[in-house]
Amino acid sequence: MNISFVKSKIGLVLAFIFLFTSCKKKEEEDIETHNPTPYSLEIPHGFPTNVNIPDDNPLTVEGIKLGRYLFYDDRMSGKADQGMGMSCSSCHQQAYAFDNPAGQGTGTTSLKTKNTVLPHINLVWNPGTYGWNGSVASIEEDVLLVIPDPTEFASTWPDVIAAISAEAMYPPMFEAAFGSKEITPERIAKAIAQFMRTMVSQDSKFDRVLRGDDNFTESERRGLVLFTTEEGADCFHCHGAPGNPLMTTHLFYNNAKDTIFDTSSDRYSVTNNPRDIGAYKATTLRNIELTGPYMHDGRFQTLDEVINFYSEGLLYSEYAHQLMHKVFPPYGNGAMLNPQEKADLKAFLLTLTDTVFINNPELSDPFQK
Ligand code: HEC
Ligand code: HEC
Numbered sequence: 001m002n003i004s005f006v007k008s009k010i011g012l013v014l015a016f017i018f019l020f021t022s023c024k025k026k027e028e029e030d031i032e033t034h035n036p037t038p039y040s041l042e043i044p045h046g047f048p049t050n051v052n053i054p055d056d057n058p059l060t061v062e063g064i065k066l067g068r069y070l071f072y073d074d075r076m077s078g079k080a081d082q083g084m085g086m087s088c089s090s091c092h093q094q095a096y097a098f099d100n101p102a103g104q105g106t107g108t109t110s111l112k113t114k115n116t117v118l119p120h121i122n123l124v125w126n127p128g129t130y131g132w133n134g135s136v137a138s139i140e141e142d143v144l145l146v147i148p149d150p151t152e153f154a155s156t157w158p159d160v161i162a163a164i165s166a167e168a169m170y171p172p173m174f175e176a177a178f179g180s181k182e183i184t185p186e187r188i189a190k191a192i193a194q195f196m197r198t199m200v201s202q203d204s205k206f207d208r209v210l211r212g213d214d215n216f217t218e219s220e221r222r223g224l225v226l227f228t229t230e231e232g233a234d235c236f237h238c239h240g241a242p243g244n245p246l247m248t249t250h251l252f253y254n255n256a257k258d259t260i261f262d263t264s265s266d267r268y269s270v271t272n273n274p275r276d277i278g279a280y281k282a283t284t285l286r287n288i289e290l291t292g293p294y295m296h297d298g299r300f301q302t303l304d305e306v307i308n309f310y311s312e313g314l315l316y317s318e319y320a321h322q323l324m325h326k327v328f329p330p331y332g333n334g335a336m337l338n339p340q341e342k343a344d345l346k347a348f349l350l351t352l353t354d355t356v357f358i359n360n361p362e363l364s365d366p367f368q369k
Contacts (some may be wrong), residue, residue, distance in 0.1 A: 034179030036060035037060055051197075060194070063177040066195075067191035069170075070088075071088045071192050072089045075166075076147075078161075086107070086152075097120070097290045103293045105151070114151065114265050118131070118132065119291045120199045121287055122202075129281070130142055132280045132296040135270045139189075143193065147160055147185075161185070165183050174187060199357075201354040204354040206352050220351050221348075224348045227241070233310060250281070253279050253282055255280075257315065258315060278317070285349060286352050289350050290353060290358065303346055309334070311336060312336060313333065315327070
């Protein structure tokens with residue numbers, strides 16, 4: 001081989017390495033000097049102050065904006081060009097507090113999700129146990145999981161990245177949010193998670209009463225007393241109370257619906273602790289009027305059915321949680337509420353509906369504007 005040819009080749013390689021490293025360096029500098037606008041989340045009256053925002057994904061105005069577009073974008077399926085567009089909002093609809101009236105979700109391949117869709121309500125307070133069984137550690141992780149999930153997007157990340165990259169609006173938005181135009185699964189997950197952490201519901205009648213701006217009716221007040229007393233309907237241990245306005249403990253319980261259990265997606269499937277057999281998350285009761293059908297398997301269509309269940313439909317098994325007091329002696333099948341008490345309990349539950357939240361323009365579909 002001719003020496004000068006080898007030399008020039010080395011020269012080329014060196015030049016290339018130099019170019020490459022200087023490009024890389026420039027990108028790193030851009031990221032270092034990148035200053036997105038911090039977004040400070042307001043903690044509503046009476047809410048806990050310890051929110052779950054990872055150190056490596058602080059809220060920024062630019063990140064939230066990008067996340068909002070991605071949340072509502074059919075390109076997130078990587079299949080929109082094949083007429084199989086799907087976005088997070090296909091299953092998680094704002095009008096239903098980001099839940100879905102169909103119960104289970106239906107993926108791009110027509111397969112149904114194992115359990116019913118969960119709403120997006122105050123998830124920034126979730127300590128890191130997302131999903132009905134708490135198996136998902138963060139919203140970011142959830143985004144990474146749903147793209148390949150055969151019952152959801154049934155897609156691949158390369159297809160999603162290609163579809164998102166092809167839309168001219170996005171590269172500058174990624175640059176504004178993250179310091180360079182690069183589009184990666186991690187950045188998509190971070191942006192969507194930022195947007196979802198702003199989905200705060202804090203303007204129901206219940207909240208206005210807590211703030212002293214409104215009053216319960218007599219029936220609603222009696223319902224609250226039933227909800228928060230052990231002699232009454234005994235709901236507060238698992239679903240919160242005025243002292244825990246998130247209306248969830250974020251914990252998992254077997255709430256005495258069955259005597260035989262499918263252990264494929266319960267809390268036991270995550271912990272392997274037999275005490276968790278048949279246990280699922282006691283979801284928030286905020287906006288409960290909007291988030292039926294109810295329970296992880298959607299077995300109850302209406303709130304009346306749920307109230308009848310807690311009143312007289314409980315089934316004892318050795319896995320029923322200790323806090324299901326009404327399935328143990330001296331009770332047995334439930335709180336045995338009379339018709340007036342049932343109506344009062346329901347009236348209280350309806351005060352948890354937040355119409356400001358489901359109409360909040362900052363959480364709505366940005367493509368509809
Ligand atoms: C095909 C319907 C479907 C689509 C599309 C979908 N989800 Fe979901 N989502 C579900 C179902 C069903 C659950 C409940 C899963 C379980 O725990 O069994 C859920 C649960 C979640 C949860 C957990 C909520 C909680 O309270 O623990 C998060 C977070 C979430 N989805 C985010 C997203 C995001 C972000 C997207 C878009 C990237 C998305 N989902 C797209 C159906 C869907
Ligand atoms: C021992 C804890 C516990 C007690 C006490 C309890 N619940 Fe629940 N609740 C749960 C769990 C766990 C779930 C979810 C179970 C599932 O999906 O299989 C649930 C689900 C619900 C749901 C459906 C939520 C949804 O998103 O589908 C409603 C409504 C509800 N409970 C209302 C009540 C009311 C009203 C009371 C009092 C009469 C009450 N609960 C008492 C643990 C409890």
